[in-house]
Amino acid sequence: MKTLFVVGTYDDSGGRPSSYGRKFVDECLRQGSVLEYQFYNGGKFEDLERIVFRDFDTIFWLADVPNDKPKLVREIKKNHPTCMLVTSKRNDASKYGPLHLVSRALQTKSNLLIELQKNNGFVSAAVLDPLGNCFLKQTPSIAVLASALFKRLSVLRGFTRQPSMRIGEAIPFPETEWQTEFFDMVRRHAQRFHELVAAETERFLGNVSFRCLNGFPSFRHKQIIFVSKRNIDKRGIDRDGFVAVEKAEGYVAYYGTDKPSVDTPIQLALYKLFPRINFMLHGHTYVKGAPTTTQIVPCGALQEVNEIQAIVPSDCSSFCVNLLGHGSLYGAASLQMLYDIPYVARPLPEYQE
Numbered sequence: 001m002k003t004l005f006v007v008g009t010y011d012d013s014g015g016r017p018s019s020y021g022r023k024f025v026d027e028c029l030r031q032g033s034v035l036e037y038q039f040y041n042g043g044k045f046e047d048l049e050r051i052v053f054r055d056f057d058t059i060f061w062l063a064d065v066p067n068d069k070p071k072l073v074r075e076i077k078k079n080h081p082t083c084m085l086v087t088s089k090r091n092d093a094s095k096y097g098p099l100h101l102v103s104r105a106l107q108t109k110s111n112l113l114i115e116l117q118k119n120n121g122f123v124s125a126a127v128l129d130p131l132g133n134c135f136l137k138q139t140p141s142i143a144v145l146a147s148a149l150f151k152r153l154s155v156l157r158g159f160t161r162q163p164s165m166r167i168g169e170a171i172p173f174p175e176t177e178w179q180t181e182f183f184d185m186v187r188r189h190a191q192r193f194h195e196l197v198a199a200e201t202e203r204f205l206g207n208v209s210f211r212c213l214n215g216f217p218s219f220r221h222k223q224i225i226f227v228s229k230r231n232i233d234k235r236g237i238d239r240d241g242f243v244a245v246e247k248a249e250g251y252v253a254y255y256g257t258d259k260p261s262v263d264t265p266i267q268l269a270l271y272k273l274f275p276r277i278n279f280m281l282h283g284h285t286y287v288k289g290a291p292t293t294t295q296i297v298p299c300g301a302l303q304e305v306n307e308i309q310a311i312v313p314s315d316c317s318s319f320c321v322n323l324l325g326h327g328s329l330y331g332a333a334s335l336q337m338l339y340d341i342p343y344v345a346r347p348l349p350e351y352q353e
Helices: 019-030 045-049 073-079 098-108 142-157 179-197 264-273 303-309
Strands: 002-011 036-044 058-064 084-090 112-119 122-128 133-139 164-168 207-211 225-228 242-248 251-255 279-283 318-323 327-332
Touching: 002 019, 002 045, 019 036, 019 058, 019 142, 036 045, 058 073, 073 084, 073 098, 084 098, 084 142, 098 112, 098 122, 112 133, 112 142, 122 142, 133 142, 164 242, 179 279, 207 264, 225 264, 242 264, 251 264, 264 279, 264 303, 303 318
Parallel strands: 002 036, 002 058, 058 084, 084 112, 164 251
Antiparallel strands: 112 122, 122 133, 207 225, 207 279, 225 242, 242 251, 279 327, 318 327
């Protein structure tokens, strides 16, 4: 495993090193969690532009870069989507609220985010994830910070994901007598999600899917699922907001040029496990009184299927599950079952032991 540490300030005049960053790297090395690494501590911005991100399995990006420079941190996951990315955000005097920090993590597609605060000359740090979970409250201890980061990174590496692959031209949304009712229902729930989360990004508003029921137009493949497109605001969703998908061996097959929601692998597996379920609605809020899973699983990780299967009977016609540290998933045989769901806000940050 090869790790990249980028700390300090970078600009056209040569920047400056970070003593806190140096101590952080030293502690990571002392704890024995890093075997092979590369370390940058301040310099010219062009030094950062020469880094080949694909050379590293884990990247700690604590760089201070002028706002007028390209946002290289946002390119890391685009160029190397399988790496573990840890970024940071300075938040002295709690200037930014938790939603801002979550939005920052979502924008950079970070696996974890370090919230740094400086008070009276002392620096403290907390650890959050893109779902708003806090795995470490503010601490001045760099040793405790490093330990918390590597502990959570170890858990994250154990999760399994499935890639998606385009296999054909787009399949249009099927003509149904309930489509108007369906869109109205999804938009209403999406607006409720937005109000409860007060989100600064549409990526935080979940997804919706349905299986092709009897009476739909005949498709070449009989296990077609329609799921909302990735990263769209569901408050205005319509026919163009869906992607036809089906389960393939080791990947999600989709039709057209738009990728489906990142949670598609989970929902495809659940439709197979629960044959009476025809609709699923996922939001980053909880449902009052619903049972809760036991493990914090990031969006798109297949382990969420096992968590849900453990508390939902296979012959059910509806289910509602709170996904710990994530949100909720509601499955139903009919549209009518999706009305009047008692959504409640998740605490942000949501502190985890």
